[in-house]
Amino acid sequence: xxxxxxxxxxxxxxxxxxxxxxxxxxxxxxxxxxxxxxxxxxxxxxxxxxxxxxxxxxxxxxxxxxxxxxxxxxxxxxxxxxxxxxxxxxxxxxxxxxxxxxxxxxxxxxxxxxxxxxxxxxxxxxxxxxxxxxxxxxxxxxxxxxxxxxxxxxxxxxxxxxxxxxxxxxxxxxxxxxxxxxxxxxxxx
Amino acid sequence: xxxxxxxxxxxxxxxxxxxxxxxxxxxxxxxxxxxxxxxxxxxxxxxxxxxxxxxxxxxxxxxxxxxxxxxxxxxxxxxxxxxxxxxxxxxxxxxxxxxxxxxxxxxxxxxxxxxxxxxxxxxxxxxxxxxxxxxxxxxxxxxxxxxxxxxxxxxxxxxxxxxxxxxxxxxxxxxxxxxxxxxxxxxxxxxxxxxxxxxxxxxxxxxxxxxxxxxxxxxxxxxxxxxxxxxxxxxxxxxxxxxxxxxxxxxxxxxxxxxxxxxxxxxxxxxxxxxxxxxxxxxxxxxxxxxxxxxxxxxxxxxxxxxxxxxxxxxxxxxxxxxxxxxxxxxxxxxxxxxxxxxxxxxxxxxxxxxxxxxxxxxxxxxxxxxxxxxxxxxxxxxxxxxxxxxxxxxxxxxxxxxxxxxxxxxxxxxxxxxxxxxxxxxxxxxxxxxxxxxxxxxxxxxxxxxxxxxxxxxxxx
Numbered sequence: 306x307x308x309x310x311x312x313x314x315x316x317x318x319x320x321x322x323x324x325x326x327x328x329x330x331x332x333x334x335x336x337x338x339x340x341x342x343x344x345x346x347x348x349x350x351x352x353x354x355x356x357x358x359x360x361x362x363x364x365x366x367x368x369x370x371x372x373x374x375x376x377x378x379x380x381x382x383x384x385x386x387x388x389x390x391x392x393x394x395x396x397x398x399x400x401x402x403x404x405x406x407x408x409x410x411x412x413x414x415x416x417x418x419x420x421x422x423x424x425x426x427x428x429x430x431x432x433x434x435x436x437x438x439x440x441x442x443x444x445x446x447x448x449x450x451x452x453x454x455x456x457x458x459x460x461x462x463x464x465x466x467x468x469x470x471x472x473x474x475x476x477x478x479x480x481x482x483x484x485x486x487x488x489x490x491x492x493x494x
Numbered sequence: 495x496x497x498x499x500x501x502x503x504x505x506x507x508x509x510x511x512x513x514x515x516x517x518x519x520x521x522x523x524x525x526x527x528x529x530x531x532x533x534x535x536x537x538x539x540x541x542x543x544x545x546x547x548x549x550x551x552x553x554x555x556x557x558x559x560x561x562x563x564x565x566x567x568x569x570x571x572x573x574x575x576x577x578x579x580x581x582x583x584x585x586x587x588x589x590x591x592x593x594x595x596x597x598x599x600x601x602x603x604x605x606x607x608x609x610x611x612x613x614x615x616x617x618x619x620x621x622x623x624x625x626x627x628x629x630x631x632x633x634x635x636x637x638x639x640x641x642x643x644x645x646x647x648x649x650x651x652x653x654x655x656x657x658x659x660x661x662x663x664x665x666x667x668x669x670x671x672x673x674x675x676x677x678x679x680x681x682x683x684x685x686x687x688x689x690x691x692x693x694x695x696x697x698x699x700x701x702x703x704x705x706x707x708x709x710x711x712x713x714x715x716x717x718x719x720x721x722x723x724x725x726x727x728x729x730x731x732x733x734x735x736x737x738x739x740x741x742x743x744x745x746x747x748x749x750x751x752x753x754x755x756x757x758x759x760x761x762x763x764x765x766x767x768x769x770x771x772x773x774x775x776x777x778x779x780x781x782x783x784x785x786x787x788x789x790x791x792x793x794x795x796x797x798x799x800x801x802x803x804x805x806x807x808x809x810x811x812x813x814x815x816x817x818x819x820x821x822x823x824x825x826x827x828x829x830x831x832x833x834x835x836x837x838x839x840x841x842x843x844x845x846x847x848x849x850x851x852x853x854x855x856x857x858x859x860x861x862x863x864x865x866x867x868x869x870x871x872x873x874x875x876x877x878x879x880x881x882x883x884x885x886x887x888x889x890x891x892x893x894x895x896x897x898x899x900x901x902x903x904x905x906x907x908x909x910x911x912x913x914x915x916x917x918x919x920x921x922x923x924x925x926x927x928x929x930x931x932x933x934x935x936x937x938x939x940x941x942x943x944x945x946x947x948x949x950x951x952x953x954x955x956x
Contacts, residue, residue, distance in 0.1 A: 308592075311591060311592070311647075311648055312591070312592055314589050314647035314648060315584065315587065315588050315591070315644075315648045316588070318640075318643045318644050318647045318648070319580075319581065319609075321640075322579060322580070322613050322640045322643070323580075324579075325636060325640070326576075326577065326613075326617065326620055326912070327615050329620045329626065330573065330620055331625035334624075349844065360622075384672075412556065420629070439627070441626065441627050441628055442625065442627060443627045444625055444626075444627040445625050446622050446623075447567040477624065477625070478625045480796060491625075492569065
């Protein structure tokens with residue numbers, strides 16, 4: 306390769322790297338902009354970020370799904386993609402059925418996509434048939450020192466997450482709520 | 495080789511050689527000039543290393559600065575900072591690389607490295623800004639691919655080394671955290687880094703590529719499933735033969751103009767890798783089992799029966815690397831037979847016999863007699879190779895070879911000490927007998943050497 310092409314090729318690589326990063330931003334911005342907002346019940350647990358600040362590790366009620374309690378498919382393996390149909394409950398959105406493929410669904414339901422982390426759920430020391438799912442919304446970064454407040458809420462405090470889900474099933478965190486009040490909110494820019 | 499000590503030695507010895515008429519005055523001056531030039535070339539590595547360390551430190555400082563003020567920044571200003579710092583580093587790199595001065599190019603390469611570091615930091619920080627909780631090895635893969643694109647577009651050895659480290663990290667995460675026992679995709683990324691490293695004659699990147707391949711092999715071995723440990727023993731045989739193939743390829747590289755500068759580094763790294771794999775194959779095995787799966791402390795037939803034959807894939811890989819190693823060894827033997835010493839040929843033949851013995855192993859039915867004979871043959875050839883390595887390394891001044899042989903021998907002794915089926919007394923007798931045989935061998939060889947020297951002196955006097 307001659308020296309003449311070195312700078313144009315460097316510029317091309319920089320463009321590709323920028324496009325890759327911009328792609329990460331665009332995908333999440335799109336989900337935040339066009340997604341359907343749903344409220345999810347959580348139970349946070351917290352390590353610290355290796356990189357900076359605090360982050361809260363989130364666990365959702367819809368993370369553990371028992372085959373006996375939801376409809377749809379019941380033959381998932383580890384690392385399988387799973388589509389979970391959610392319906393608005395009394396307060397939070399709740400799972401209705403689970404599927405290998407995106408199922409047809411009405412306006413009153415939302416489908417969120419996840420990956421099976423493991424199969425078999427321990428429930429009170431007893432293993433039951435089901436799956437544990439990750440949706441890509443299990444981390445939330447908060448300003449340094451504030452993670453502990455979400456990790457260990459005071460007595461009577463309830464943490465919930467407002468999540469947007471786009472038509473493909475991808476999810477993004479829109480806001481963190483404490484007792485129904487918005488504590489942290491994601492803006493477009 | 496081209497270090498200051500060698501240059502000083504030449505400066506001291508050349509006048510004497512010229513005076514004796516062994517070297518012409520013009521030849522002596524040319525040798526000295528060449529040596530001074532090579533040494534001066536070697537010194538360039540120091541500023542390059544310092545510039546790379548400077549780039550790393552600067553990158554870490556920038557990341558920490560923004561980390562300290564992160565919460566006060568809006569999302570948009572964070573993105574502008576992340577993208578802007580990366581573009582700035584690449585802009586300075588482009589400016590430096592387009593300059594003709596050597597210092598300018600060094601700064602250019604250091605800034606390229608900084609750009610890659612910032613690209614990786616940006617992946618992490620964008621994920622953080624948008625709370626992305628994806629399959630995290632993919633982030634490292636994306637980082638490595640960014641480095642790979644740079645290696646192909648703007649050849650940079652420092653970026654290649656960093657990229658290979660990232661590829662290893664990615665593969666390690668996939669293997670250890672997500673149970674990918676044999677992470678094949680790594681080999682594609684690895685080959686894409688190793689190609690430019692060999693083509694451009696990059697020594698550090700070639701070393702990094704070999705170490706990355708070794709790390710991958712080790713990860714495969716360490717995470718091999720318990721349920722398939724019998725096949726895992728053949729896995730170690732494959733790794734031993736793979737490293738032997740690379741070693742002989744390293745020897746063959748001596749005769750290839752483009753690759754000759756990489757020959758020594760390939761040979762040394764592959765030699766260490768082959769000894770490491772062979773040690774695990776013979777003495778440690780997978781999950782603590784040696785290459786034959788003994789079931790009891792007794793030397794009975796049941797205990798020495800191999801539990802499982804090699805699978806088709808394992809056998810195919812053993813044959814592939816075994817034949818490749820033998821082919822390269824035979825090729826070398828043909829080329830050096832007329833010009834090199836008998837010691838050289840003995841080494842090649844010895845290595846060839848060892849490879850042939852290992853090649854035969856998976857095809858034996860695994861009866862008691864096969865297993866015992868194979869065990870004795872493999873141990874015998876392995877030990878003979880270690881002795882040859884010491885003798886050859888001592889004669890040729892290749893200290894790495896001598897140290898490697900002694901390290902491998904020491905590891906064997908430790909392994910024998912911990913083997914379960916030996917009593918302390920039998921271990922003691924074995925080691926004492928081995929030591930006595932070795933001393934007797936040394937005495938015999940030394941006597942032969944003295945006789946040969948005496949004959950040479952008589953011949954010269956006559």
